[in-house]
Amino acid sequence: MGTLDWLIVAIYGGIVIAIGLAASRKQSNTDEYFRGSRQLPWWAVGLSIIATSFSAASLLGGPGQGYNHGFLWLQLQLGDLLGYGLVIALFLPFFVGLNLTTAYEYLEKRFDAKTRSLGSFCFLLFVISRLGALLYGASLVVATVTGIPLAIAILIVGIVSIAYTVTGGITAVVWTDVLQFGMIFIGIGAGIWAAIHGVDGGFGALWQAAGEGDKLSVINLSWEPKNIYSLPTALFGYGIFAFAVAGTNQQSVQRYVSCADVPSARNAILVGWFSGFIGVAATLLLGVLLFGFYSLNTGLPEAVTGDKILPFFIVNQVPAGASGLLVAAIFAAAMSSIDSALHSVSTCMTVDFYDRYFAKNSKLDSLTVAKLLIVVWGILGILSAFYVASTEEDLLPFLVTYSAIFLGPLLGIFLMGVLLPRINANGAFYGTVVAVILIVIGTETEVLNNLGIWRSALTVPTAILLGYGISLFGGIPPRRSLKGLTLWTKEPEFKPIGRPGLGDDDDDEEYDY
Structure with missing residues (x-):
């Protein structure tokens, strides 16, 4: 990283902060802060949907996946399409049509307050497991390119993320997401350019070396339930997980309800999926080309694996200017996910807990509380990042595994509400509680661990069956x-x-x- 590289990063960071400050001046109430007064264009919301999920973990993990497994991770985008399609068909009319701020308001309308609180609590558990990985991914790059200890990098990235997110509402988050997603593609393009110009023969030589290393396969039709790189697991096992993420995760739902109407929200979802498909394909392509690059040049050191491959390439091979673009892209990917996670969890805590239970007896207005909660959850995210760093797991599988624990039962609650009128409030609440307990206990057993990503597909019907059975002992709604x-x-x-x-x-x- 030379002077030019740091200048590029600084200019990019200044633009993002300026957008946040400009948007913050227009925020006078929680509707503007949480939903942008439902005046955001659907195409911007769509890009924000994918930018939110396209984290630093994706930008670091994607090339690592491409280097090790070729294009097989791309199969998961078919699972994403299935998940988004189910959201459009089953949940979107309720989220947008009922004029909600959080997804969990629906659970109180359909069941009762305790079920709403339970759903919101499951989301909070999901965020804290994800937020740590997001902060760790960005901090890993900072530590690599500057040489500072990883622990110090985590603190720096965490504090900067908190400060930036507090200034902006959903309007700032969405528009910076659009900028950040564009920056991600510029950075990936810079990495691909550097790889192509780093060998004799250019792209053709890299592609040939990748083919000889069996890195060009896209589809794996074998039936391997624990293997996320097989098509049935990627389509159905991951598809149910993607349905849970897109349909019950406040980070996604907050974008749907920021659209003017249901057709606009549907368009935003489809734009988000297509943009995500292109983005994932681009990161995998970069990883495949890096495999060719290091096959034709000196190989990677033994200690450089997975998420560390791209940072190593940036430090040792990418020329001035291109390094700055790549680092800025990773920061962009990190910020687009971290600010969204902090903002959505603040929305959830404020609307589902503070406004619901405490606002009448408090002197603090909801907007102030929302900003204070961003600080609190940012600190918790920093602590979670230290834990993720201690596990030494690859980021993408880590995110998928731990997210499934909390979102599977949460999806079960929503499906109980939308599909089964016979299920009452007690059935939905206690059925979900038992399902969560079972999956937490089950994570320590070999049987459930062998299910891999199919854990979500198992816990969803488990929660529904428990909820229905308990409801039979109570009244009919x-x-x-x-x-x-x-x-x-x-x-x-x-x-x-x-x-x-x-x-x-x-x-x-x-x-x-």
């Missing part, structure tokens, strides 16, 4: 209370009924279903 909240009960239609003997005066009309 009144049909009137279900209207507009399940796929089988339409929105209530209000018809004026004139009171007998009082004529047709509107003031004397009563309304019935």
Whole structure:
């Protein structure tokens, strides 16, 4: 990293901070801070959806996956398409049509307050496991390119992330996500350019070396339940997990509800998936070309594996200018995920807990509380990053494994609400609690560990069956209370009924279903 590289990083960072500060001046209430007053364009929301999930872990882990496994990770994008399709079909009309701020408000409308709190709590557990990996991914790059200890890098990245996120609401987050996603592609392009110009024969030589190393396979049709690189597992096992992430994760839902209407939200989701497909393909291509690069040149040191391959390439092979673009891209990927995670968890805590239970007896307004919560959760994220660093696991598999523990049961609650009118509040709550306990206990057993990514596909029906069984011992939810909240009960239609003997005066009309 030379002067030019650091100048590029500094200019990029200044632009991002300027966007956040400009947006913060327009925030006067929580609707603007949390949903952008539902005036954000769907294409920007779509790019923000994928930028949120396209973290530093993706930008570091993607080339590592391409280097080790070729294009096989691309199969998971088919699982993502299945997950997003189910969200559009089952959940989107409720999230946008009911004018929600958090996904878990639906659970109170359909069940009760305790079920809403449980769903929100599951999301918080998911975020703390993910946030640590996001901070670690960015910190790894900082430590590599500057030579400072990883622990110091984690503290620096964490503090900067907290300071930036507090200044901006969802409007700033979305627009910086758009900028950051563009920066990611510029950085990947710089890495590909550096690899191509680093060998005689250019792209053709790299591609040939990758082919000889069996790194060009895209599809693996074998049935291997524990192997995420097999198509059935990637499509269905990961697809259920992707359904949980896209349909119950407040980071995604907060973007849907920032759209003006259901068609706009649907367009945003489809743009997000397509952009993600292109982004993942580009990072895998970079990894495949790096395999060719190091096959034709001196190989990688034994200690450089997985997520460390791209930082090693940046430090040792990428020329001035291109290094700055790559590092800026990794920072962009980190910030687009970290700010989203902190902002969404703040929204969730403020709306689902503070506003719901404490606001009436507090002197603090909701906007102040939301910003304070960003600081608190940022500190928790830093502590989580230290834990992730101690595990020495590859980032992408780590994120998938730990996220499945919390999001599988959460998906079960929403499916109970949308698909099964017979399930009551107690059934949904206690069925989910038991399912979470079972999966946490099961993570220590060989049987559940052998299921790999299929754990989500197992815990979802487990939660639903438990919820339905418990509901049979309780009352049947009144049909009137279900209207507009399940796929089988339409929105209530209000018809004026004139009171007998009082004529047709509107003031004397009563309304019935």
